[in-house]
Amino acid sequence: MSWSSEQIACVEGARFAPSTIGYEREDVERLRRRAVIAMRAGKPLPDLDAMVMRRTARGGLNLGQVDGLRTVLSVWRRTTPIEDPQDVARRAQEAELAAFAGVRDGAPRWSSQQMDRVRDKHFTLLRRTATSYDESDVDDYLDSVVVAMRRGVELPDPAQARFASSGLRRGYDPKEVDDFLDEIAHLRPEG
Structure with a gap:
């Protein structure tokens, strides 16, 4: 409510x-x-x-x-029963993780902290520069990483990630994005 x-x-x-x-x-x-x-x-x-x-x-x-x-x-x-939206989101995430937890034996098990790190990652927005990455392309890729983590399947290969240039719109700092892709490439399941 x-x-x-x-x-x-x-x-x-x-x-x-x-x-x-x-x-x-x-x-x-x-x-x-x-x-x-x-x-x-x-x-x-x-x-x-x-x-x-x-x-x-x-x-x-x-x-x-x-x-x-x-x-x-x-x-x-x-x-008035008001719940903090963060608590509601956290419970939903934990329920989803629990639902996927035992689906397949031998599946990678990613910790909630690892998923949070990817989901909550923020990059510097650059204004009107041709060298920045399109926000939605980067966000879509990170979403696909989190979905793969939740499902316990192989992560999308960061080396294959391609992002359009933002053109004259604002976009993410490409160095920050590329550095984070390197982190994703070296991530290993904790469970």
Whole structure:
């Protein structure tokens, strides 16, 4: 489950009356901003009790109204089952790995760390240079490496990988890509 657009709009649109004795505007805005960022990312709300809410004797925001929003957020935090997307992705990956784990005896067994290293690899993007590699070609090749690792089959030969020039579009730094292809060529299954 994720945060509804109504919930996000409620937090984004929250307005508070000025009050002689109230919460510091900057603390209230930080609370709202952190909540909205988490909600838009589909993540759990931050621990609101751990956030400092200073009071001021001039120019603050209404204590009751701000506490009302904090109560709503606390209730949502406890009652809305939001899972961190990274946890969901990690469980899905582990389930997929488990499904392939015993498929064939003698198949290469790649560790999740090795797969993560290939899947999460980032290269420097060069802007408008004819010597850079096309992003999608490189990404497609790396995807094929991860799929082969998960299936426990032979990896696509890095020496056979061919990438188009990005032309006048941005593209990956060819030296970084070639260096990583060398790493892939020397990778060995850990299991």
